[in-house]
Amino acid sequence: MTGAPPTTGVHHFSPTVSDVEASAAWYTRVFDLDRLPGEARHHGDEDGGYAILLLDRRTGLLIGLHHHDGHHGGAFDEQRAGLDHIAWGVRKRSDLDAWARWLDEIGVPHSGVIDKAARKYSAIVFRDPDGIQLELFHRNG
Structure with a gap:
């Protein structure tokens, strides 16, 4: 194989x-x-x-x-071993704008759309109620 x-x-x-x-x-x-x-x-x-x-x-x-x-409590911390974040992909860059509007509408704090032209991606970063980092991600080009 x-x-x-x-x-x-x-x-x-x-x-x-x-x-x-x-x-x-x-x-x-x-x-x-x-x-x-x-x-x-x-x-x-x-x-x-x-x-x-x-x-x-x-x-x-x-x-x-x-x-x-047996949950030990404590806040999520991506700097400890384990999950750093999870990202959902979107088809178009404009989908991130729609997501930013949606998150604003429902009161979820977020980063706004981050455009990284040199790295060829755009993303929105936000956190769930436990502080787990979530992203919406679009690969440009």
């Missing part, structure tokens, strides 16, 4: 959150997601917590917001 077998892309994103219901409401509102019924117990730790599942019907991306009974 030469090279890794193919994938179909990112299937799901599963952050641990401090308040699963507040985060579910936030992600649902910001990304226009559908909440799936029930709770998903943690594989291998069925008694230690659960996830609420949210589906983006346009792309098929699943977001599993995890509650752990």
Whole structure:
């Protein structure tokens, strides 16, 4: 075999959150997601917590917001080992302008559109209720 077998892309994103219901409401509102019924117990730790599942019907991306009974607390920090951020791609640069207007409309603080001509990308940076950095990203050219 030469090279890794193919994938179909990112299937799901599963952050641990401090308040699963507040985060579910936030992600649902910001990304226009559908909440799936029930709770998903943690594989291998069925008694230690659960996830609420949210589906983006346009792309098929699943977001599993995890509650752990043994959550240690503390704020998210991308400078520790683990997740730095996750980015959603958009098709056109003008889609970022539409996202900036949407985030303003629903009261989500954000960076505004950042254009990095030398690096050939544009992005918007914002954070979820736990401070997890999220981006909307467009590759220019």
